[in-house]
Amino acid sequence: DGGITQSPKYLFRKEGQNVTLSCEQNLNHDAMYWYRQDPGQGLRLIYYSQIVNDFQKGDIAEGYSVSREKKESFPLTVTSAQKNPTAFYLCASSITGGNGYTFGSGTRLTVV
Amino acid sequence: GESVGLHLPTLSVQEGDNSIINCAYSNSASDYFIWYKQESGKGPQFIIDIRSNMDKRQGQRVTVLLNKTVKHLSLQIAATQPGDSAVYFCAEHPYFGNEKLTFGTGTRLTIIP
Numbered sequence: 001d002g003g004i005t006q007s008p009k010y011l012f013r014k015e016g017q018n019v020t021l022s023c024e025q026n027l028n029h030d031a032m033y034w035y036r037q038d039p040g041q042g043l044r045l046i047y048y049s050q051i052v053n054d055f056q057k058g059d060i061a062e063g064y065s066v067s068r069e070k071k072e073s074f075p076l077t078v079t080s081a082q083k084n085p086t087a088f089y090l091c092a093s094s095i096t097g098g099n100g101y102t103f104g105s106g107t108r109l110t111v112v
Numbered sequence: 113g114e115s116v117g118l119h120l121p122t123l124s125v126q127e128g129d130n131s132i133i134n135c136a137y138s139n140s141a142s143d144y145f146i147w148y149k150q151e152s153g154k155g156p157q158f159i160i161d162i163r164s165n166m167d168k169r170q171g172q173r174v175t176v177l178l179n180k181t182v183k184h185l186s187l188q189i190a191a192t193q194p195g196d197s198a199v200y201f202c203a204e205h206p207y208f209g210n211e212k213l214t215f216g217t218g219t220r221l222t223i224i225p
Contacts, residue, residue: 006155033212040120042201042217043156090155100146100203101213103155 002027006091006104013078013085013111021076021107023091032074033101035090036060043090049074050096078109086111120199122220125192135185135202135216144205146213147176147187151198159187159200189221197223 004025013019023032034046045058049068063082068074074093078085088108092101125131137145143164148156162169162176162185169176175188185202199220203213 040220042120043215045212048212088153092155100144100158100161100205101156103148103157105155106153108153 004091004093004102004104006089006107008107009105011107011109013109015111016080018077018079019109021078021089021091021109023074023076023104024072025074025093025102026072027093027095027102028071029093029102030071030096031094032068033092033094034058034064034066034074034076035092037088037090037106039088046076046089085109120218120220122222124222124224126224127194128191131189131192131196131221133187133189133200133219133221135187135219137183137185137202137204137216138214139204139206140180140183142204142206142214145176145178145185146203146205147174147185148201148203148215149198150201150218156201192221192223194223194225197221 007022031050033048035043036046037043044060046064047055047058047066049055052068052071055066055068063079065077088106090106091104094101146161147159149159150156160171160174160176162178167178173190177186199218201218202216
């Protein structure tokens, strides 16, 4: 089955540590996205990539970094510079042509 | 649309009744609109979409209405079931070929048994 996989589902991090969230898709989608969702709130765009080796900042990129070395993979690193990283992180992908996004099942990050 | 970061509006509906969820979009040039459903702890799932050359589209128990004059989108769910309880997001596509969607704040729908 084609899909988009995020791992891990739950992640705990100590303050001051960097952590990387994985996102892999086998849908042959060109574009990939990372969103942050806080409890009871909507989706905020962190970073997106429309092609391999290229990515752009979204609305809340500070304290985050990404890479897009392969079409299938778009990992997100939450750095120690992110002041309030506890949130639910969603990865999505899409084809060129406007058919909407396919979302992963999310990673819940908690800073302890 | 509503600004991101605001807490979700809520809607409670008796099981078996119809529900209507509304969304105001921001860009008059948007040509494609999508409704997503997000259950607790899961990623959003596609429900139904509509292109700007249509004003109504029906799916199984769901209907999307588009009013371009007032930039308004609505999702009607018929004969609601407990499994319909979720957060519903509208999304707009600025123009064909640009894949970056703009999401509305979302509405939390609760079905009362």
